[in-house]
Amino acid sequence: MEWHDPVLAAMARKAPGKTRPAKAVKYELCLYVAGETSRSAVALANLKRICEEHLDAGYRITVIDLLKNPKLARDHQILALPTLVRQIPAPFRKIIGDLSDTERVLVGLDIKPSVST
């Protein structure tokens, strides 16, 4: 994963020994947040869970704190925070909110649910 914000990076840092083996990145996901709020933490946790459960292929999550880097909002025309943007594969897809509705996230990202769920 790639972190623009050191605090959020620390929030989601994985325990040693549990690092995922390197895979080809098929999903490039960008989570825009507004500071270290409970909603941004919930959104990140939900995103991680969904990715681990449903994305067999490699993925990369980038967390962007727009309170620190507001100019980055322009790239994806962000309206509200938190917002998840699927950058890769094209086309861009956006999901607004804390990602608590897994089904909506899967549909939004166009991910086929894994068999185990």
Added chain:
Amino acid sequence: MTDESRRSNTRLRPGKALVAAKRTTQRKSAGLKPPKAGPLSLEAEETLNAIRAGQIDALVIQDAGSHKVYALRSFAEIQQTKVELRNAGTERKRTNAQLQALVQERERLFQDLHDGCIQSIYAVGLTLEAAMNLSDTQPGRVGAMLGESIASLNLVIQELRSFMTGHRRQMGAGQNLRSEVETAIRAARNRGLAFTVEIDPATLSSLTDEQSLQLLQIARECISNAARHSGARTGRVALHQNDGAVHFEVSDDGTGFVPAECKQVGFGLHHIDARARKIGGNARIISAPNQGTRIVVRIGKEAPPRRRPHT
């Protein structure tokens, strides 16, 4: 308004038209189409749904020149803030009520101490002063007066103890307004001031305990004032009923005073007024220099409108 005047008024407002025209020109030069009202885009709809669901931390507002992000609090937090403010308001009201109760309690204690204990101690002082004057001529009476003073001081001690334990002042056991008034005028008699008591038994029995207690305190204050300040020789305490209203009156033939001037100085007259109001009545203080003093308390049945006491 005529059509003509309406048209002329429209012409008199060039500001809005100019601003709109300027905006259109700016948008055209920027290659932007004029905004059109229409259905919400899918993204706007999703944003609204997320706001309603309380999932949004902030809205991003951008303009062409800058990339500022304005963080807006969610509806849930606004609601929470409202609740907290409401609770704070309730707490403040509660605190105000408690403060008000404390102020009222303090005022009551002050009144009771002023009209009760202090008057009792003053009465003892009068008795002792009279005893001292009689010690040469009538030594036989002095013993009785000293005994009376000791009894009065014991009552004062009881009264002060009741203050310390927070109990409200009440009539002494087996006492009523008449007997307590007679005790009060006994001390005045030692100073050469003779009061007569005219209390109608039926009216007396119609009074509540609170009314009796407040009237007694008023009487004590009036008797004490007469003994201390008026130089009166005679006085009268009367209670009767007239036209369905209770009349209580304490009068003396002393030097009198100007009520408006004395109200500013002491607390006694103010207390008389407050006590009368507390039992649903009103008090009139009628006095003038060299014309004696009458304090009239009327309770019930639409007391006449209060007048400024004549001076």
